Amino acid sequence: DQQVKQNSPSLSVQEGRISILNCDYTNSMFDYFLWYKKYPAEGPTFLISISSIKDKNEDGRFTVFLNKSAKHLSLHIVPSQPGDSAVYFCAASDGNNRLAFGKGNQVVVIP
Amino acid sequence: KAGVTQTPRYLIKTRGQQVTLSCSPISGHRSVSWYQQTPGQGLQFLFEYFSETQRNKGNFPGRFSGRQFSNSRSEMNVSTLELGDSALYLCASSQGQGASGANVLTFGAGSRLTVL
Numbered sequence: 001d002q003q004v005k006q007n008s009p010s011l012s013v014q015e016g017r018i019s020i021l022n023c024d025y026t027n028s029m030f031d032y033f034l035w036y037k038k039y040p041a042e043g044p045t046f047l048i049s050i051s052s053i054k055d056k057n058e059d060g061r062f063t064v065f066l067n068k069s070a071k072h073l074s075l076h077i078v079p080s081q082p083g084d085s086a087v088y089f090c091a092a093s094d095g096n097n098r099l100a101f102g103k104g105n106q107v108v109v110i111p
Numbered sequence: 112k113a114g115v116t117q118t119p120r121y122l123i124k125t126r127g128q129q130v131t132l133s134c135s136p137i138s139g140h141r142s143v144s145w146y147q148q149t150p151g152q153g154l155q156f157l158f159e160y161f162s163e164t165q166r167n168k169g170n171f172p173g174r175f176s177g178r179q180f181s182n183s184r185s186e187m188n189v190s191t192l193e194l195g196d197s198a199l200y201l202c203a204s205s206q207g208q209g210a211s212g213a214n215v216l217t218f219g220a221g222s223r224l225t226v227l
Contacts, residue, residue, distance in 0.1 A: 043115070043218030046216070089154065096166070097144050097205060097216060098144070099216065100156070
């Protein structure tokens with residue numbers, strides 16, 4: 001069963017606007033969450049992460065929000081740039097290197 | 112610092128054959144994990160090796176196996192290939208255990224397997 005779910009497989013956004021990606025999880029044992037970005041013909045690249053003891057983590061244009069009670073996290077990209085066009089994966093860990101991934105969101109930033 | 116290197120990048124096999132994929136982790140990284148990526152299932156965990164020992168295993172049949180050598184390089188093998196094994200196989204390395212900020216998985220570019 002899919003423990004990490006990413007709905008809305010694709011998202012198109014104008015350059016300069018905000019991109020919001022959502023992720024839901026079912027396993028309450030998850031205590032660390034990560035976002036990876038993937039370009040075609042490349043492996044996923046780590047973007048940003050958040051521990052379950054926090055509700056927000058910010059790194060430049062990228063901010064991840066965690067709502068533990070709702071088992072929901074989101075990634076905000078502000079402002080969106082054409083180079084952000086990629087597939088974004090949400091992943092979760094229960095303390096080991098066995099990550100559970102969502103199926104990914106395709107983001108297209110329109111110049 | 113060299114990244115995670117996977118070979119071969121692309122390969123084509125026929126049903127019933129077997130395949131071996133190789134992964135060289137980042138220097139100093141002792142943990143190597145393998146994931147299968149397919150369009151329908153996304154990334155699914157296969158197994159993880161740490162110091163030559165399998166520490167975690169995903170829900171894949173016994174046809175999927177792996178090993179890790181003393182230099183942390185890892186191989187995975189798939190025997191009796193099926194059409195559904197066509198996928199991108201990704202290797203990731205990390206310094207230790209636990210997905211924390213200090214131990215983020217770094218992925219290779221993957222090995223694209225096509226089974227005909």
